[in-house]
Amino acid sequence: MKMTIHEVAQCLNLHVSTIERWIRQGRIPIQKTGNGYLVNESALKKWAKMYRLPFSMPEKVKSREYEEKPENLLSAMNRGGVLHDLKGDDMETALKSAVEHMPVLSKTSKKELYRLLLEREHLTSTGIGKGVAIPHPRDPLSDTLKSPIISTCFLEKPIDFGAVDDRPVFVMFILLSQSIKIHLHLLSRFSFCVRDNSFVEFLKTSPDDASFFAKIADFEKQLDRADT
């Protein structure tokens, strides 16, 4: 197979001028003919092996984070749905009824989820202040989840969640992601929204789905602009 020196340089993970210099000095088995180069791939591989130099085609960088479009809040929230007037007097019951209403999951996974959520609450409260809580399992679910879900639950009446600012919580956002990376990514985007006090006031009005999603879309646009 005919290779160019640039490909050779990539395979050896070296700069092109290093390869050119080695050709001039006779240290690499490539010949120079007038304007071009004669590259024999098998001879090169043998040479690389003899000198213990790594020689491999660089893999097309297919890191998962770039291939999949980074998940955004809107689609996750769409999947998780919005619940209004959730009944519950304390944290446990609120969580239980929220989990019951969650779409997509099977009965056993719901039980599992409830247990994990409680576990997490007992570690530290997920009430991040201003009346907002983000319950989530510490580790991804045993079920293989294909896409992340954020379930928005407006509570009937504010309950004590043991939040950081000791204020009662009126809305819960249950975050379920298939990997920690995605979880962190969504969390970071979400925290950007929650930092805005006007958004929190807006949430207190228990808005309908359309205007809520519109607001989220706005925030997402801001975030996307900031990222580029």
Added chain:
Amino acid sequence: MNHQLLHIFRNSPLGRETLLQSIYFSKQAKVSPVIYIPKSTKFLMYFENDVVQIDLDDSYLMSPDTALEHATELLEQAGVEPRFLDPKHYTASTLPDIHTNFDYMSCPRSISDLSSKIGLGYIGPRVRRIVKSAQFPVLITSPVYKEWESIAVFFGGSVNAFNALKLGFRICRISGMPLDVFTLIENNSQESYEKLITDEDLEKEMSRYVNNWHFLKNKTLEENLYDVPHNALVVLGAYGHHLFKTFVFGNKMEKIQSTISNNLLIVGPNYTAAI
């Protein structure tokens, strides 16, 4: 990035013309000139496959105390930052080594002979050797400073000519000057040259950069050269399809350089062009 042009400064009125020409070229081609003020008449240039000893003619060492001043003045007048080359390695105490990883080098038609000998038709033997071994194109300046306003490439179809053509595209792109291509039709037809271009996938570039492709039909080359504008930078390859690449450049190249007095940008056999 770090494109440089090597210029060896001669502290004389003739040298001033050459330096002005180099500075103009550098500004057009967006390279930075590096000036070497020689302290001895000899120096060595180690190329990839040859070592060339340059014996400068004595006028290069004239009034060394004012040389730095004069060169700096000319550079600053043109708004170019003065950069001087200080040789770091010496083959012998009077033989400095000048490195050769420049992108261009500019010299007058001869650097080892008296200024009086420099006329049309004469390109000194040292300059010839440099062109032959160098990996960069050599700018042979016209005796008087003249700002060139277009580019003329001589294309004959050989490998060298293709390199010259690509170099022409490049300079056209960077400097924005109009580009014309000149081909002498002897025994071949116009279509055969056009086919050569399509074979190398260069039609896009041809239409993008080239203003006019002149096919010269007069019998001898010399008669055709009047068509080349007097203020054009002429780009051409040193060798054509010639078999023996010794001291003599290609046939056409010799004829061209002895007929026109434009600035010549000569492309040697070791130069690989990138557009």
Added chain:
Amino acid sequence: MRIFQSWRYPANWTIFRLDDRLLLILAAIIVGSCSGLASVVLNRLLMAMFNWFHHLRHYWWVFVLPAIGAALSSLFLEKIVKEGAGHGVPEVIYSVSRYGGLLRFRSSFSRLISSALTIGSGGSAGPEAPVVISGAAIGSNIAKYFSLNDRQRVTLVGCGAAGAISSIFNAPIAGMVFAIEVIIGEWKSVNIVPIAIASVMGTEISRILQGNQIPFTHRLFNINHMDILACVGLAVLTAAASILLTRLLRSMDKIAKKVPAPLWIRAAIGGCAVGLIGLFLPEVLGKGYHVVQTTIEGAFSQGLIIVGLATIAKIVATALTLGWGGSGGIFAPCLVIGSLAGLTYHHGLALLWPSVSWVNQGCFALLGMAGLISGMLQAPLTGIFLIVEITGGYEVILPLIIVSAITTSLCHYIEPAAYYMKELVDYGHLLRPGTDARVLSDLNVSELIEKDCIAVTQNMLLRDFISIVKKSHRNYFPVENEETGHFMGIIHLDDIRQYLFNPVMYDTVFLGQIMNTRVEVVYPDDDLADVIRKMDANRLFSMPVVVNNRFIGLISKGSLLDQYRRELMVQTS
């Protein structure tokens, strides 16, 4: 057309492409023969000149002869060939170290003529170094003609040198060992075979054209244990002589440079002085092989004092010839000085312990020669093999080894660099393959530049900077001027760590306030050794590379290690 063109690139022919050893062997044959021829030519020239001038010996003005010869030789080199004086062999080693053995074509013949002029007229120098340079230049130019790469060219340069020495002394092994020990500096199997073949060719040419003669024949020596002990003393004496010669050469060089006269007049002055010495001690003139022959045969009749004087006189004469601008080598003078020194020692021994029956003086002369060569060149193997081959005296191998080894060690202790190498070592030009200096000189800053830094401007707020830090993979951020794009300074993440979590600072701090402007920069054409020194002096692990006031990338010790290791692996194994 293509077929004809490809013969210029034999390295690309199919038979040679996979393994160029055959190609090198064929080229070595050509190179060896050519350099052998060169040495024969010089030898004949010298013999011819000796015959011409012989009848002039009895005139009173004959001492001017070396002056004329030296002046002519200097003029020839300066004006006609425009070579620019260089002490040949160091130039070959320099080129091998740094430029893959590229030598000028004019060096193939210029030194032959100039040294013929110097030595033929009576100057005290040797014809070996000029022939070595000629052979090396021939090898280099044949390599250039065939467009061979650096490694192959260096081998051919070595072949040229080997062919030259083998031919001059009719000593193939000495030629090989000299080329490998002194010129190339590494024993690699890919080098040894072509060099051996070139040596053989050189010797063959010499034998065909000049007959197979061992330059210095001798009688058998009977060595006993007392003599072997005495060798130690001899080693000390030869070491002293070597050091004296080296120091004298250097000081003559310095003195000559201070004389405000053109080169050829200086050469003439040196030549005059030599001529004057020669009036009284004619052994001092010319290459002196006949002196060596006489001493080995044991026919040198003078007593201790004269011999001692002769030794010193020869040292002075050599220093005068070479230091003041004459052209030639030190091999032959070393042989003469060595034999005279050996003789002196023998007479001294005989004086001090007259009862002991020492081996005859010829043997000590032999050993003295070996001592001088080993001391001056600091190449003991070359010394041993040369003496064995030119005298055919294998039975002296034991004391030979002792003398060579001890002299070399003593000289190395006092003068760490051999005569040929001193200049090179002083300027840091002696770059043997696989050494740190060589690897660093081969690597280039442009091969190490890392370009994935994100640049910021001096008027950027800390808040915006933080969003850039989110995206970057590095700890260093170059700051560029907003309008001109010029490099202004560098921000390291450590500098801003303390402010990162203080939101009040986000909108109140400009990057221009926290950047570091007094930062050491590197230029792409800097020597890597200098760059590392800068890094070590300032305890930095990364430095910015700047060209034309613009930042183009970062160079870091981490990537340097990677590259260094690869370079070393490719250079050595």
